[in-house]
Amino acid sequence: MSGKRRDSKNRILRNGESQRQDGRYAFKYIDATGKQQFVYSWKLEKTDKTPQGKRDDISLREKEKLILKDIDDEIVPRGGEMTVLELVKKYFLQKTGVRHNTEANYKFVVNIIKKEAFGKKRIDKVKLSDAKCWLIKMQRDGRGYSSIHSIRGVIRPAFQMAVDDDLIRKNPFEFQLATVVVNDSVTREAITRKQERAFLEFVAQDKHFCRYYDGIYILFKTGLRISEFVGLTLNDMDMQNRKINVNHQLQRKRNMEYVIENTKTTSGTREIPMSDEVYACFQRIIENRKKVKTEPMIDGKCGFLYLDKNDMPMVALHWEKYFQHICKKYNSIYKVQMPKVTPHVCRHIFCSNMAKSGMNPKTLQYLMGHSDIGVTMNTYTHIGYDDAKEELERMTKVE
Known part of the structure; x- marks a missing residue:
């Protein structure tokens, strides 16, 4: 009989392999750091059965293969x-x-x-x-x-x-x-076109909120990020050619420091055409813009469209609070409640409405300033049964 070591089934054991008295197999090796290590298994080969009552695991030789591959590829042991x-x-x-x-x-x-x-x-x-x-x-x-x-x-x-x-x-x-x-935000942040109209009509008719109507309408109808919107200045408004130049955003840090930053992605830098209604909103905003002795200057930018009571540019938090107050007052008056509406919801709704209207996906991606069209189609669009039914009927008529 050969002098090579064997297991209880008379199988020859390789270098570093051994079988303990309780039947468990062990493999001894030196890792990449020079330390001696052991791994164990109740099975020598993949086809072996795990003893009754013992935890199932991959076989010892499967573990050896992974270990030797890690050593050969110089993978650092144990992460x-x-x-x-x-x-x-x-x-x-x-x-x-x-x-x-x-x-x-x-x-x-x-x-x-x-x-x-x-x-x-x-x-x-x-x-x-x-x-x-x-x-x-x-x-x-x-x-x-x-x-x-x-x-x-x-x-x-x-x-x-x-x-x-x-x-x-x-x-x-x-x-x-x-x-x-x-993605709970898809359901939570989706509102219907009817709710959108009701929200805008309520703002237009309310004596406290009507001064924000034009800004809110623009958010609903352009898909601008709120940080992009509050960062807009008079120089970014090409009223002659009716387009919005989006090339930066305004942020306010926790320490109340105002900063101008690049758009969220390189794709965020874009030119957005104004519809007639959006153009009219910008005209009114510019005409009614707060007059101040000294224009606030943020990182070389001035002429911001909306200023707060301290004559500083309004930031995202201002508008989020306005939306919150509008929803609260609306729901205190009407039995049919308005779901949560935020500046970001306006962006969602714009994208969804454009997608439902049949806008080319690449065009929509450009308007939204997305670097990945998957974000445009999967995150910001809310297509339901009624939309599918309407589209199917439209396509049937085309035929």
Whole structure:
């Protein structure tokens, strides 16, 4: 009989393999850092059966294959002992010179991960199913789709950094978010055209809110981001050619500092044609614009369309508050309640209305300032049964 070591089934064991007295198999190896390591399994080969009462696992030789491949590819063992939280923090350290909104979002994500058991998990232990289950858990815990979208928008590139640094082999967050969690904002932020008209009519007739009618109408009918709208100046209004030049946005930091930033993406820099109604709104805004002794200057920009009581440019928060007060007053008067309407909802509705009207998707993408047409079609359009029925009837008539 050969002098080679064998297991209880008389199979020859390879170098580093052994079988313990309880029947469990072990493989001893030296990792990339020079440390001796062990892995175990109740099965030697894939075709072996797991002993009754023992936890099922891949076979020892399957584990050996993965280990030897990692060593050959110089993958750092055990993910460099780095946790998810440590990985995200390391990723943030590389992000210098980012916008203040982006920095605030990073801090938001870190604070969430700190509170999650998932944040203490070693990165090489995070599998695709773990990543999906964690995002599902957060939605079940009450976090909205937009928050989860922001979190994944940070953690996915952080894990990709770990892949690039040879800490792990695959990125567990490379999947479509929509396949895991429900986009509750699509349902929550959708309002009908009838509700849109009712909202605008209410604003026009109310003595307190009517002065904001033109701005609100523009938000509904142009798809402008609120940060783009509040950043508009007289120089951005080409009234002769009836177009809006969008090439920046206005933000106000938490410390109340006003800043001018580039558009959200390069695609956000665009020229938007004015309809006759939008043109009329801008005319009235310019004619009724608040007269001040000294125009506020923000990063070289002046002539902002709307100024607050301190003669500073109105920002997104002002308009969000106006919308909130309008909805509250409307719902205190009418039995049929108005759903939540915000400046961002106006953007949603504009895109949906244009899509339902048959606008070319690429044209709509341009008007919205989206770099990815998938965002235009999947996130901002709300197509239902009635829309499908109407379109089908229209196509039938064409035939």
